[in-house]
Amino acid sequence: MSNHEGQKPVRKEMSRRQFLSYTLGGTTAFMAGGVVLPMVRFAVDPILQKKEKSAFIKVVEESKITNDPVEYKFKIHQVDGWYESEAELVAWVSKGADGKIFALSPVCKHLGCTIGWNTEQSDQYVCPCHGAHYTRDGKNLSVAPKPLDEYQVELKDGFVYLGPIVANTRV
Amino acid sequence: MFKAVYNWIDERLDVAPLWRDVADHEVPEHVNPAHHFSAFVYCFGGLTFFITVIQILSGMFLTMYFVPDINNAYASVDYLQHKVAFGGIVRGMHHWGASLVIVMMFLHTLRVFFTGSYKAPREMNWVVGMLIFFIMLGLGFTGYLLPWDNKAYFATKVGMQIAESVPYIGVYLKELMQGGTIVGAQTLTRFFAIHVFFLPGALLALMAAHFFMIRKQGISGPL
Numbered sequence: 235m236s237n238h239e240g241q242k243p244v245r246k247e248m249s250r251r252q253f254l255s256y257t258l259g260g261t262t263a264f265m266a267g268g269v270v271l272p273m274v275r276f277a278v279d280p281i282l283q284k285k286e287k288s289a290f291i292k293v294v295e296e297s298k299i300t301n302d303p304v305e306y307k308f309k310i311h312q313v314d315g316w317y318e319s320e321a322e323l324v325a326w327v328s329k330g331a332d333g334k335i336f337a338l339s340p341v342c343k344h345l346g347c348t349i350g351w352n353t354e355q356s357d358q359y360v361c362p363c364h365g366a367h368y369t370r371d372g373k374n375l376s377v378a379p380k381p382l383d384e385y386q387v388e389l390k391d392g393f394v395y396l397g398p399i400v401a402n403t404r405v
Numbered sequence: 406m407f408k409a410v411y412n413w414i415d416e417r418l419d420v421a422p423l424w425r426d427v428a429d430h431e432v433p434e435h436v437n438p439a440h441h442f443s444a445f446v447y448c449f450g451g452l453t454f455f456i457t458v459i460q461i462l463s464g465m466f467l468t469m470y471f472v473p474d475i476n477n478a479y480a481s482v483d484y485l486q487h488k489v490a491f492g493g494i495v496r497g498m499h500h501w502g503a504s505l506v507i508v509m510m511f512l513h514t515l516r517v518f519f520t521g522s523y524k525a526p527r528e529m530n531w532v533v534g535m536l537i538f539f540i541m542l543g544l545g546f547t548g549y550l551l552p553w554d555n556k557a558y559f560a561t562k563v564g565m566q567i568a569e570s571v572p573y574i575g576v577y578l579k580e581l582m583q584g585g586t587i588v589g590a591q592t593l594t595r596f597f598a599i600h601v602f603f604l605p606g607a608l609l610a611l612m613a614a615h616f617f618m619i620r621k622q623g624i625s626g627p628l
Contacts, residue, residue, distance in 0.1 A: 276489055276492060315481070317477070
């Protein structure tokens, strides 16, 4: 192993140019980051903000609900950035074959238009935009890929309370 | 990876001369702070540009939340300042940068004046620089109204009063700037449009001319 003696150790040397471009590039990146990162965080804030779950709202007396769906309107307090309002929501409320009260969201699961009951076909929800059909339980018959969403239902003191929207549990 | 992409583009478009033209330029010894520290006075023009870039960037992001409307302007500024993450920072950059850009521009102007750099053949660049100065003042004036708070409102009222004092055309000038007979809804939208479209457009064009001329004519000689 003595043949290594007298040989200079091979060092990987960095050229002056390379050193300067790394330090200058690093400093520039740091400064640009300091400027740009707060702005990016500022811009993406909406997707990082906590979403509030909507509260249960008293909508109608339990005794008024029949087997046929009826449209009920109710208001929720909506906070949209700096704009606060009482937004009106719509629910189609009826009693199912199992005797349970359920409330369907009127938002079509195809592309989000508003469906109506018994408008073009009897005993069906129909969407006017692209002709999606649903049964009274909200089961999608055509066009729409999913059944209608449901409001969470709470029954208290003889009243129907509607809460957050969840996926259909009946079909 | 980056190198491969760059080479691929360069093979087709020969972009190297483009950025070399921008990057390779003479920096005489008398303007290089590494040689004479006092040469830092030659940095103010570049600093003005740097802050201008920050102003444009932070301004673009602020418009994501700001509404130029008398009912919502203050509320939206209040919201982005207090409810949005880094809102105070981004708005702070725009707020303090606005003052700093005036300071830097003023120092740059002083340097050009006292080194006599405005003399032939660079008179046109001095004139363009002066136009940039007034554009910047315009940006400051129009931007000041946008938060639509008391300070903004009355500062603009005062500005309008000053405009009105111009002989003969003052009255019309004031009404044109206000977009009506009062400082109100139409003034706010008008100032917003001027602040984010008209003046920045003019500013970019003038800065391009400013930089083109300094490149073409070179930096003025030592004292």
